[in-house]
Amino acid sequence: METDTRIKLLLLDFDGTLVDTRRANTLAYVATLREAGYPLTEAEYEAHYFGMRCDEFLTRLGVADAAERERLRLEKIARYPAFFDTVRLNRPLWEFCRQFRAGGGRVWIVSTGSRDNIDNVMRHVGIGGPDTPDGACPEGRVDGILSGADVARSKPAPDCFLEAMRREGCSPRETLVFEDSPVGIEAARRSGASYFVVNL
DSSP: OOOOOOOOEEEEOTBTTTEEOHHHHHHHHHHHHHHTTOOOOHHHHHHHTTTSOHHHHHHHHTOOOHHHHHHHHHHHHHHGGGGGGGOEEOHHHHHHHHHHHHTTOEEEEEOSSOHHHHHHHHHHHTOBOTTSOGGGOTTOBOSEEEOGGGSSSOTTSSHHHHHHHHHHTOOGGGEEEEEOSHHHHHHHHHHTOEEEEOOO
């Protein structure tokens, strides 16, 4: 007897997949760290650190003090909107998601990024979360958001994707993941779900 394996859940990485935030993220980090005395070029950040959780990135950069890492994280969040003129929504992917939701499917953002950063960019591009008032999300909404703080192990561990599936009551066979970074693609593979690799 055949079972129904229709895709019911789309899980979207945020930075670099649903929204092109690479340059905005890079510029915000470079400006924040330069002011704090940590030299970092755009090329170095993009080549070695893009896609990492902030705390892991700053630790690898050599910021040993946890309080200093938190101060830099908050400073980067505060600077981030100044670079939103470089942010672009992945419209083909987003239109696919809107049609998928209109047909009864569910769509979640699953990111290692901070929730504050995700919320700020979503407001900028006009996308809402499950609790956003209708007038505040002219481009539509997602059904859920998982950020880096919502799971203990970040990508490439599959925990974030598995947690979103658990919350929606969906199996990996019913889930499709969209990712761009090597760590995210590995997390998607480990989750057991099918996945698409996005190149913005």
